[in-house]
Structures are given as C-alpha cells and as structure tokens.
Amino acid sequence: MLTGKKILLIISGGIAAYKCLELIRLIKKQGGAVQVILTKSGAQFVTPLSAASLSGEKVLSDLFDLTDETEIGHIELSRAADLVVVAPASADIMARMANGLASDLATTTLLATDKQVLVAPAMNVRMWEHAATQRNIATLQGDGILFVGPDEGDMACGEFGPGRMAEPAEIFNTIDTILSEPPKLLTRPQSRLEKRQSLTYPLTGPLAGKTVLITAGPTHEPIDPVRYIANRSSGKQGYALAQAAYDLGARVILVSGPVNLPLPEGIEVLPVETARDMHDACLEELPVDIAICAAAVADWRVESPADEKMKKRGKADVPDLELAQNPDILRTIANHKTSRPALVVGFAAETQNVVENARKKLTSKGCDLIIANHVGSGSDVMGGAQNTVHIVSQAGVEDWPEMAKQQVAERLMRLLATELQSTDLRAKQ
Secondary structure, three states, X not given: OOOOOEEEEEEOOOHHHHHHHHHHHHHHHOOOEEEEXXXXXXXXOOOHHHHHHHHOOXXXXXXXXXXXXXXXXXXXXXXXXXXXXXXXXXXXXXXXXHOOOOOOHHHHHHHHOOOOEEEEXXXXXXXXXXXXXXXXXXXXXXXXXXXXXXXXXXXXXXXXXXXXXXXXXXXXXHHHHHHHOOOOOOOOXXXXXXXXXXXXXXXXXXXXXXXXXXXXXXXXXXXOOOOEEOOOOOOHHHXXXXXXXXXXXXXXXXXXXXXXXXXXXXXXEEEOOOHHHHHHHHHHHOOOOEEEEOOEOOOEEEOOOOOOOOXXXXXXXXXOOOEEEOOOHHHHXXXXXXXXXXXXXXXEEEOOOHHHHHHHXXXXXXXOEEEEEEOOOOOOOOOXXXXXXXXXXXXXXXXXXXXXXXXXXXXXXXXXXXXXXXXXXXXXO
C-alpha cells in the first residue's frame, strides 16, 4: 500500500510515455499521490489534461512559471515527494542527469532533490547499447540512482532488443518495494580525488611508489548520434598490463576506451570515448613514471558529426564524410617538454612488414619501446586471448613466442620495472 506516499513522476519524451497514465492509475489506486512534471518532448506523446485528470493535480512543465514558483518552487517540489520517478527515461534526460545539467524544470528538480530517484529507461536498442549511454548509466548508478528495466522485445521503430520501458505493473512494484524500506537521503557521490584516495596500492614490489599510465581499448569517433568509426580492439591486452603493473606494486591509471571488460580492483579507471578525450585525459595525468599506449586509437575522426541520425534516401545518396586527423597521443607524451615519463612504450598493430614498420614508428614517435604484433588476415589478436609480440627498441628486436595476453603483460611489466630501475640508477650517478 502507498497510502500517504507522494510520488513525483517526471515524464520525458518517448512513445512509451502513454504507459505512464496506467502507472498513475496504479499508484492512485493504492492510496498514493502523484505530482507530474511533463517535459516538452513528453508533451508530444501525453497531454497535460490526461495526466492531470488521472493524478488529480496540476501538471507542471515550465521552470519559469512565476505562479508555480511562488506557490511551491522547484526546490520544495524536489523534496516534498517520497520518491522521484523518471518514466520513460529517454537517453537525452539520462545524459543530462549524468552530467548535472539543469536546463528545464525536470532536470532542475532532479539536481535539487535529496530523495531517492528511480528511472525507467526507454529508447532504441542502438541508443541503449551506445558507449555514451552505458557510460551515463554507470555514472548514474554511482550516484545512487535506481533502475527498473529496460525490457527486451519489439520496438516501435521495428527493431528488437533491450530498450523497451518496463511495464507499468513492474514499475509500480519497484516503487512499492522502495517505499517499503526505511527512508534515506541521498549521500553526495565521491569526488574523483576521494575515489583516488580510497584506492590502496601494494607496498612492496619493483614498482612500489611508481605511477604507471596505460591506455587501452578502441576509441569511438561519432558519425552521428548512433554511428561511429571504431576498430576491433577488445582492450584485453591493456587491461592485463594494468593488472600486471598493479601486482608489481605500482599505482596504475587506466585510460580506457569503450570495452566490455570488468573494472579491475585497486586501479583508477578513466573511461573515455574519443581519441581527443583520451589525449586530454592522458595529459592531465602527467607526470608519471611509465606511460604505455596500448589503446588502438582511431587515426581519423569525422570533422563535423551529424546532430541527427543520417537517413538513407537512395542508392545515389551516399554521404560525404570529411575526415580530420586525431591527436597523436604516443608522440605527444614521448616528446612532452616538461613531463616526459622515464619510459614511454607504444604498440604497433600491423598487417604487413611488422618489425620494419615498428622500427619506423619507434623513430617517428620518439618512444623507448614499441610492442609490435600482427593483426592481419588469419590473426585473432584483436579480441582474442593470445598474442605474439616483438619488442622493438634502439638496441634491437626481441621476438617473443605466442602466449596468453596476461603472460605477455606480466613479462613486459617485469622488463619495464628492470629498465626503470636502471634508468633511476643512471640518473643518480
């Protein structure tokens, strides 16, 4: 029973918005009160009159309605409810929530509330699976936001997959469960500094007291809101290196592109999407002792990504994509004038002339080592569990046999730890 409970229901845009009328009815039937905030896009699918008739309350939508601000105000509105529910929660409103934006009554109220927030996502399957959306979900979960759904099934757009809003009965049951628990205020999420201070590092090992910066995974360069340029990198080798460095005693900063890998414990992970994001994140972390650029960074990006999904209008209507060159992260770090790491290591994924091209890259980038591997036809290095590498330095080439990526990582980090100790000794002499 919800007798005496007040629900603030925020209805954002999406075809699933009509289901919220049934949700209002279920809440009212069980004795709860519902105050509705209807976003501008939500009003394209549900009328204020329908929501007001079922809730018995005036529907709110305008942040700058002086009458409503005088009567209640968005601060009081955000705190008078026992629970705030966002249904449907579109990709847009979730992105604004994750980034702390307050551009309308709905997002201003969400930013001001000190009560629990429940969201019921609803969007196209591709939008749900997009790296940006998944990153926003992780941020919201870290902020204490609760989720119900989405369900998997047929969509209004004709596609199939996760992204359908949970049914009103399921959302109602979740609301009932939440409000049956003791009430609690939201705690302020940890800042990045606090998260960093909460990490513990091994006190022993050849890399104890050292900081290792590692990049991993692919980058995604947007073409439009649902398409992007990417590659087949899984991030497994970079993540294995991060774990190996941590096991040797290092403080590890892992700048990761979009991957489907569990976050390693004790390691500070900075999720990024594009090459420029990764470039900026790496430079912010300098100085470090060792930098390992294991990510498969896109060489080019679309100069001007489309704001809306590009439509296919006919065989002759093929869009012209103007490409721009992405920043060279490895070269930038290796040639940094004030904060160059003692050791800078790059990776070279080649389809031909592997060692020869790696030697050229070693010279052109100005780094200390290049880890070269073959990723051409017949190779399953990208996405696979095995790797065969060649260690290329000014001293020559060392060919390693095929082994598991974790073994490659452990052997390479031991090599780098030894080299760093030699570098430190030479610096003291």
